[in-house]
Amino acid sequence: xxxxxxxxxxxxxxxxxxxxxxxxxxxxxxxxxxxDQAWIEYLTVPQNPLGPVQERWWHVRGCGxxxxxxxxxxxxxxxxxxxxx
Amino acid sequence: MQQYSIFSLARNALSGHQNWSRAWxxxxxxxxxxxxxxxxxxHGLATAYYLAKNHxxxxxxxLERGWLGGGNIARNTVTIRxxxxxxxxxxxxxxxxKLYEGLTRELNxxxxxxxxxxxxxxxxxxxxxxxxxxxxxxxxxGSVYERINVDELRRRIxxxxxxxxxxxxxxxxxxxxxxxxVCRHDAVAWSYARAxxxxxxxxxxxxxxxxxxxxxxxxRISGVETSRGNIYADKVAVVVSGHTTSITDTIDLKLxxxxxxxxxxxxxxxKPIIDVVVNCPDIGVYLSQSDKGxxxxxxxxxxxxxxxxxxxxxxxxxxxxxxxxxxxxxxxLKLMRQWGGTLDIAHDATPIVSQTDIQGLYVSxxxxxxxxxxxxxxxxxxxxxxKNEPHQLAAPFxxxxxxxxxxxxxxxxxTVT
Numbered sequence: 001x002x003x004x005x006x007x008x009x010x011x012x013x014x015x016x017x018x019x020x021x022x023x024x025x026x027x028x029x030x031x032x033x034x035x036d037q038a039w040i041e042y043l044t045v046p047q048n049p050l051g052p053v054q055e056r057w058w059h060v061r062g063c064g065x066x067x068x069x070x071x072x073x074x075x076x077x078x079x080x081x082x083x084x085x
Numbered sequence: 086m087q088q089y090s091i092f093s094l095a096r097n098a099l100s101g102h103q104n105w106s107r108a109w110x111x112x113x114x115x116x117x118x119x120x121x122x123x124x125x126x127x128h129g130l131a132t133a134y135y136l137a138k139n140h141x142x143x144x145x146x147x148l149e150r151g152w153l154g155g156g157n158i159a160r161n162t163v164t165i166r167x168x169x170x171x172x173x174x175x176x177x178x179x180x181x182x183k184l185y186e187g188l189t190r191e192l193n194x195x196x197x198x199x200x201x202x203x204x205x206x207x208x209x210x211x212x213x214x215x216x217x218x219x220x221x222x223x224x225x226x227g228s229v230y231e232r233i234n235v236d237e238l239r240r241r242i243x244x245x246x247x248x249x250x251x252x253x254x255x256x257x258x259x260x261x262x263x264x265x266x267v268c269r270h271d272a273v274a275w276s277y278a279r280a281x282x283x284x285x286x287x288x289x290x291x292x293x294x295x296x297x298x299x300x301x302x303x304x305r306i307s308g309v310e311t312s313r314g315n316i317y318a319d320k321v322a323v324v325v326s327g328h329t330t331s332i333t334d335t336i337d338l339k340l341x342x343x344x345x346x347x348x349x350x351x352x353x354x355x356k357p358i359i360d361v362v363v364n365c366p367d368i369g370v371y372l373s374q375s376d377k378g379x380x381x382x383x384x385x386x387x388x389x390x391x392x393x394x395x396x397x398x399x400x401x402x403x404x405x406x407x408x409x410x411x412x413x414x415x416x417x418l419k420l421m422r423q424w425g426g427t428l429d430i431a432h433d434a435t436p437i438v439s440q441t442d443i444q445g446l447y448v449s450x451x452x453x454x455x456x457x458x459x460x461x462x463x464x465x466x467x468x469x470x471x472k473n474e475p476h477q478l479a480a481p482f483x484x485x486x487x488x489x490x491x492x493x494x495x496x497x498x499x500t501v502t
Contacts (some may be wrong), residue, residue: 001397001399002399004387011401014388014389014399015399017388018388019388019389021343022343022390023341024198036488040487040488040490041339043341043432043462043490044341044432045340045341045432046341046342046343046432048330048342048343048344048390048429049330049334050331050392053390055389055390071389073389073390073391073392073393074391074392074393075345075393076391076393
């Protein structure tokens with residue numbers, strides 16, 4: 001059971017959250033000058049590392065905050081809990 | 086290849102079983118092969134077998150970082166079926182189911198193959214509509230999926246006593262897929278390995294691929310760097326399921342794949358009580374009973390990408406609670422073993438069987454439940470490697486579809502999610 005630190009509520013069990021997928025790159029401001037390859041990669045290729053991944057979580061059974069943490073996909077250690085303080 | 090039969094069993098019993106020949110060799114590693122297959126799992130070994138059998142390509146090395154068949158082929162819940170959603174997918178799985186039917190005979194190995202049927206227990210109307218749509222699509226492609234009423238469903242699954250009118254989600258209907266089967270998953274790996282080895286394929290365990298190697302001039306694939314040195318080949322296939330991106334990342338090849346942990350567990354062996362594969366998509370659990378009597382039970386994947394292959398207690402408890410909602414009698418079952426496996430899913434939940442932008446590099450990934458696909462996956466990947474043209478059944482599964490943003494959306498037909 002992951003203990004995830006919600007920025008508003010503090011550490012809560014993972015069952016209170018919904019996983020929002022790995023963090024995506026910022027959406028390109030202007031799609032047209034981009035090569036097709038770059039646009040397709042933006043749309044379809046996620047981070048999938050054997051190690052730290054940045055991912056989004058949604059405190060759906062709590063305050064409803066969305067935030068980003070960095071978690072190791074092998075050990076499940078949360079390296080960066082994304083909280084400002 | 087030593088033929089297994091009642092006669093060879095009797096003969097060997099007389100000599101105290103001291104004279105069985107090895108099922109596969111451990112030959113010395115060469116420096117070069119025609120084809121390197123990374124991953125001695127279900128798909129990797131099946132591919133090696135069909136390369137040798139269908140295409141006469143035998144100068145093949147299958148490289149496995151761990152032990153043969155120790156990956157997902159050892160960890161799955163053994164369901165063989167073809168009740169998918171998309172026109173592009175169903176014929177492929179129909180072929181795989183058909184290949185499984187004849188596999189014991191073809192490979193001369195007892196796969197303990199048992200045709201069971203699969204029954205979906207439907208508890209919500211959206212799910213019923215979705216499954217009916219799959220039923221109609223299945224009709225178009227020779228995959229039977231038929232509706233039954235609740236009485237018939239209970240008749241076929243006697244221990245399913247929950248889900249009555251006063252329950253949280255009363256059962257509405259059932260859907261039967263008669264060609265669903267189960268078999269002994271380890272036997273699938275071992276039988277393909279033995280048959281491939283017999284035809285000259287080399288299987289190298291404890292040989293980890295650290296990275297893919299490219300030719301400095303042409304950029305094509307030239308081989309692999311392993312824990313036992315470099316091995317060269319003009320054709321390299323990555324067939325490692327969950328860890329696919331770990332290997333393709335070594336040459337910056339970007340694939341639309343994410344890896345998750347899926348867990349399963351078995352009960353103690355009990356007397357025959359369920360003879361079908363039961364799937365409960367609305368509450369997130371599925372089960373079948375093995376020929377040994379164990380109930381093999383699975384649920385939803387863990388949240389968040391993972392390579393840890395272990396059990397989270399709350400996921401385990403969720404699956405058990407769902408199970409007991411419909412099967413209250415199972416409260417008394419002792420659960421014996423739990424485990425996890427790393428499954429990879431592509432962006433559109435449809436598999437990838439493809440050449441890549443790097444000449445000579447092939448990928449088979451994104452199966453998200455690839456046990457049922459092992460024979461057809463190996464058959465079509467072997468065809469692709471041998472001819473550099475996709476087999477018709479797997480032609481929709483190439484990476485080209487992503488270049489056209491032409492997704493084949495299969496969510497809902499693979500595992501529980």
